[in-house]
Amino acid sequence: MEGDLIHINGWLRPISWVYEWGVRLRNACFNAGILKETTFDRPVICIGNITVGGTGKTPHTEMLLRLLLPDHRVAVLSRGYKRKSRGYRLASMESPMYEIGDEPWQIKQKFPDAIVAVDANRRHGINRLLSDAETKDVDVILLDDAFQHRYVKAGLNILLTDYHRLITDDAMLPAGRLREPIIAKERAHIVIVSKCPAKMTPMDYRVIREALALKPYQQLFFSTFHYGKLYRLFADTPGQAEELTADTHVLLLTGIALPMQMMMDLKRITRHITPLAFADHHEFTNNDLQTIEEAFTAMQGNKRLIVTTEKDAARLRLVQNLSPIVRRHIYVLPIKVAFLRGEQALFENAIRSFVDHHQ
Secondary structure, X not given: OOOOXXXXXXXXXHHHHHHHHHHHHHHHHHHHOOOOOEOOOOOEEEEEOOEOOOOOHHHHHHHHHHHHOOOOOEEEEEOOOOOOOOOOEEOOOOOOHXXXXXXXXXXXXXXXXXXXXXXXXXXXXXXXXXXXXXXXXXXXXXXXXXXXXXXXXXXXXXXXXXOOEOHHHOOEOOOOOEOOOHHHHHHOOEEEEEOOOOOOOHHHHHHHHHHHXXXXXXXXXXEEEEEOOOEEOOOOOOOOOOOOOOOOEEEEEEOOOOOHHHHXXXXXXXXXXXXXXXXXXXXOOHHHHHHHHHHHHOOOOOOEEEEEOHHHHHHHOOXXXXXXXXXXXXXXXXXXXXXXXXXXXXXXXXXXXXXXXXX
């Protein structure tokens, strides 16, 4: 149920109050025009949240790319979290993951026709996209994880909140995981409750809608994950393709913020799941590799697999010392976003209408 991942460190609330008032002062300066927001002559869509990680921004960004790329020249601009470079970088298919970050690398590999760039300064990044010869023909810009980056005023703000950790149940950092007060949700044009279970009751929808208390100008959607077919992390390893069945014993290897919904979804297929969770964007060490191998070899069952996410796959491919047994048994489970209540077309029409209106 919603709120089942909420943990508030009450003893840190005094620090949270100080942090909250600092954020409120900053936002007040933007609202009063003291700090300047920049608008651009191309449609800019921001996909973000007001919590620290874990709401599914990358799968939702990929969903927008699938929708827009057939008819538009689309750019994705990201911060490139934990990359080893600075400033503006335009990604190519040959760009190393450490130079642009795991999520932008994943997006570029999956969508070669998309323009993918990274820059912590989103305003500078957009200016580069619109002025450089190789990208100035872009006609839609997606800002990944930039809801709080108010120096750019996006034409359409999409705010994500995790079903298991609704923003209305959370608290400000460091007591909770909120980066901004709840009132910041009013900047969103579309709010998506992500990582929902595939089956929700009418009461579930009603409780969440009432808790979020959105304004009349805001649209609310509920999304869930659909999983594709497993594929080998290392294509050169021998063996047949595998499928998850009731008798599969899975070592679920994740380095994402909140893997709970993935765990719950896989448990509907097999009860034999051993979770091995690392921190979000984790860089795997030799000790981690030993832990992975030991956890896998300790598992029982004739059919054993290591299953990881596409985001983790971007980092695991660079690891040099994976043992042969791990390389042979590690698979990637791709994720796509789907909307509940048959509202996929409604969402897509909202996006197309915005893009068409602002071109």
